[in-house]
Amino acid sequence: MVTLQHYLFLSAVLFTLGVAGVMIRRNLIVILMSLELMLNAVNLSFIAFAKYLDSIEGQIFVLFIMVVAAAEVAVGLAIGVAVFRQRGTVDVNDINLMKW
């Protein structure tokens, strides 16, 4: 029997993986993928809650998150292309004209 707790646990694990990915990985593309993973973990939580609470609101929220995530990744990849053209790399360790 798959209960709400299972979904929430999976979602928390995926979210943590996403957070760790953003912090540890140095390749821009992987960082963007990790951001997506975070957002999708949130989506999973919303859907599980929506099913459990029998409410439509969570599902609507998920649709909005998906649209926004798509827009954000489109802009992110465009910026990545611009950065790559200027420096020939998408390694965030090498993108350090300004000190962190």
Add this chain to the structure above:
Amino acid sequence: MIQFPVVNLGGILPALILCIAGLVVMLACLFVKRGTVTVAAIMSAIGILAAGAANSPLRVLNETAFSGLVSLDPYSWFFNFLILIATGLTVLASVRYLSDDEPGAYEYFVLLLFSGAGMMFMVSGNHLLTIFVGLETLSISIYVLAGIIPKNPKSSEAALKYLILGGFSSGIFLYGAALLYGSAGSTGLPALTEYFKAGTFGPMALAGMGLLAIGFAFKVSAVPFHMWTPDVYEGAPTPITGFMSVGVKAAAFAAFVRVFFDALGELQVNWTEILWVLAALTMILGNLAAIVQDNIKRMLAYSSIAHAGYILIGMVAGTELGTAGVLYYLLAYTFTNIGAFGVVALVGSKREANVHIDDYRGLAKSNPLLALVMSIFLFSLAGIPPTAGFVGKFAIFSAAIAQGYIWLVVIGALTSAASVYYYFRVVMKMYMEVPETTPARLEFSPSMILALGIAVIGVVYIGIFPTTYLNLALESVKPLF
């Protein structure tokens, strides 16, 4: 039969007008052959004025629209005006910064208008969904604006860093929203209020609150979630840096205050302590780091972090006076910081040159009036009477003392005394030192003069006659209590 909800377009008219103005600029400027930038700026300014006119009726309303997604109240009214002022001054300050020969220079204004509309949705959001969509509308526009200088590696680096950290903070915000949804069964602010009033919340709701606080702390750049701020502010085009430091910050604080006072008001004991620590860290680190900066944009970035700390004191105080102080402070800060970054943009010209503090040596000799104007902005940032910055700090500190947060106010007063050092360093350079090379002639444009003039008058006027504006702020926070 399908029941259609009541649609009240009049309520969101200001934001709608900005969106439409953005679309009109985008389409019309395709056909403009010469002077695209000027035409786009004039059209944007007209759109902003129209939005301001449409915003006025909100002041007397106190209702929600679109099935409770948007709230129309004096609080939204106040912040809509603040955002329109910030957007309008940025448009004026940007005209000479862009050149007509670059393809698509007008897109700058389109994105500016769209982000203004996003901010308006964010401040009037009565539901975490609206707040999230507004937040992302403004953020995505600003990501692009930060990287809009062609062939400038610093600019695209700023955009990249902002995008990664912005997306990261949105993820955390959303996870908090999901946990609150799971607890309360809805993410509408009134539903959350009801849920917390009932008093049966568990650890999941508290975790949701914590994650929301982190998400907002990223957006207002409170320490320890400030890492992106100096880099992004340094790399972005200077007028956009000014816009980010006031517009984005004001919108984020508006939503922060609304969510935490309105929906999570019952948890005030829990979040006040978190905000206390955040405020103290933010003031200390922001001011100390600003002292050692040589780049003026970076210095103003750390100064804007420090100011987020002062504003957080107003939230910690938690009374009507404290939150009214937050609103007044944001208004004062809007005029001051857009003005200061306007001067930096003017001195730095298009090439983002002369951003070193030493480049301000002898400015009082070559441009006495500009040096005076910059000094007024720096005085206001330091909080010296009779400027608006002083009244803002006074309002916030006195509200906090009335609630017994003496130590926090002591930290605030000490750090703002330290901040006088780095603000006055620039004033000293302008008045006391002589430049090593002959300074380049500055390109004054009528719109920039207008923007700086409005900012100076704003800083001095609301500093000398603060009562009206403090009362307005008090009246605007009434719906939250």
